[in-house]
Amino acid sequence: MPRYEYKVVPAPSKGIKGKGVRGAEARFSYALQELMNGMAGYGWEYQRAETLPSLERSGIAGSTTEWRNVLVFRRPRAGDASEFQPELLPAPAEQIESDDQPIEMPYETDDTSNAPLADxxxxxxxxxxxxxxxxxxxxxxxxxxxxxxxxxxxxxxxxxxxxxxxxxx
Incomplete structure (x- = not known):
């Protein structure tokens, strides 16, 4: 089963101007569209919008409850073991030589001493x-x-x- 990581971002509270976008509702929709397309560009999939309570300080000793609108996105976790698909490499091809003698390398010697080579x-x-x-x-x-x-x-x-x-x- 795939595992996901989640990202929660604040929903836009104000619309933005765009070419051919007229009216407050259209600007708000355009702001939401741009936010969602921007997140999708990074691989995040839109899940849902939530309205959640948030306790905030008010004055010296008081607190109030503010309701926040957030958007929830998810994407598959990077490095998940279920995504890993091992790739089988092809078997090495056999090399067929015309004569059965080993190829000699010019600098190989059987002697492991410091034998001088040509300068x-x-x-x-x-x-x-x-x-x-x-x-x-x-x-x-x-x-x-x-x-x-x-x-x-x-x-x-x-x-x-x-x-x-x-x-x-």
């Missing part, structure tokens, strides 16, 4: 690398920078061969 200049060369990966990349960048600096002449070095223009007179 591609970017990634770490150890199979079981963790934090050392970023350190090895940083070290490689420093080596490349040092190699580049050694190949290019230093701007401040007076012995470096540089072609300078003679001063104009």
């Amino acid at each position: 591609n200049g970017v990634e770490d060369t150890q199979v079981n690398a963790s934090v050392g990966a970023s350190l090895s990349i940083l070290a490689r960048a420093r080596n490349l920078t040092a190699k580049h600096d050694a190949e290019t002449p230093d701007q401040d070095d007076p012995d470096a061969e540089t072609a300078e223009e003679p001063p104009k007179t």
Whole structure:
């Protein structure tokens, strides 16, 4: 049996203006219509209107009974177990290969030691690398920078061969 959650809202006490709406009754009906359509947009289903008593303070020690008009809405509760319908997944298709040999992965090894792989200049060369990966990349960048600096002449070095223009007179 489905379970519901309920929402009770105050009924409009005053009509609202709308295009082509004339007269007090039409404005009140239009206000009620807009409220009900707005609630339906959020999944609430109108149930009924109720007039209920409400005790309110009046003065310092007095109280009065006010009658309030409310509208009752309901919708099925989200996450209700009766709404849950499990979906059966299709069985996996069998893969048929032309030859019965297993596919070899290029980086798989039977040896679980840290066997070095070919250096591609970017990634770490150890199979079981963790934090050392970023350190090895940083070290490689420093080596490349040092190699580049050694190949290019230093701007401040007076012995470096540089072609300078003679001063104009």
